[in-house]
Amino acid sequence: MTPIDVLAHARALLLDFDGPVCSVFAGIPATTVADQLRDVLADGGHADLPEEVAMSADPFDVFRYAATLGNEEARYTEAAFTAHEVEAISSASPTESAHDLIRAWHASGRSLAIVSNNSTPAINxxxxxxxxxxxxxxVAGRTSPDATLLKPNSALLDQAIGALGVDRRESVFIGDSVSDIQAARAAEVRSIGYANKIGKQKHLRAAKADAITASLVGLAAVCR
Incomplete structure (x- = not known):
């Protein structure tokens, strides 16, 4: 099945944010944010981190680890993460054709939601x-320090579907990670894997995305 086939039969479009809509950390590298979150943990007395957390370039890895340390650690790490995400928005790089797709889908009279592990303030x-x-x-984004609610959990997708009041069988989610596809499957929503980097197509296909695309160019035309 092609991405166009999947979209043609959908009444609601759910979009991941970092990737399908923009590159959040285009101007402020994700590894810099991860370092800053590690500094937050160190200030709280947690400088001795597991190697995979200490070396990770992904701030979500640091946040998820913080959530295992306790509620207080989760709260102050999440708050710092949100602040850095909001700061990064001014230098975020829009994904080619993403804005056209969003506007065209809205103009068609169908529902659209952003569903993301990124914070709601940053998305807004x-x-x-x-x-x-x-x-x-x-917008179904991160609003709490509870890391268990993030994808691959289906909670955010379920929240968006409920808010839109649509049938999940007539909804489609575009995401660029394996966890996005896993969340879509858990929510019983069709998915389009956005393979925006070399090697992603293989992983998204293995995760059983309903369709895969390397570009959003041309998808807006389906909505018109």
Missing amino acids: AYLDLYDLRRSVDF
Whole structure:
């Protein structure tokens, strides 16, 4: 099945944020944010980190580890993470054709939500920056220090589907990670894997995405 086939039969479009909509850390590298979160943990007395956390370039790895240390650690690490994400929005790089897809889908009269492990304040800041808020019906982003609610858990997708009031069988989620596809399968939602980097197509296919695309160019035309 092609991405166009999947979209043609959908009444609701769910979009991951970092990747399908923009590159959040294009201007502020993710590894810099991960380092800053490690500094937050160190200030709280947690300098001796497992090697995989100490060496990771992914701030989500640091945040998920912080959540295992206790509620207080999770709260202050999540708050710092959100602040860094919001700061990064001014230098985030829009994904080619993503804005066209969002606006075209909205103009078609169908529902659209952003569903992301990124924080809701950061997502809203981006939508305001590019005047996209009127084209997005709902944002299901990170709003708490509870890391278990993030994808691959289906909680955020379930929240978006409930808010939109649509049938999950008529919804499609575009995401660029294996955890996105896993969350879509858990939510019983069709998925399009966005293989925006070399090697991703293989992993997204193995995760059983319903379709895969290397570009969003041309998808907006399906909505018109």
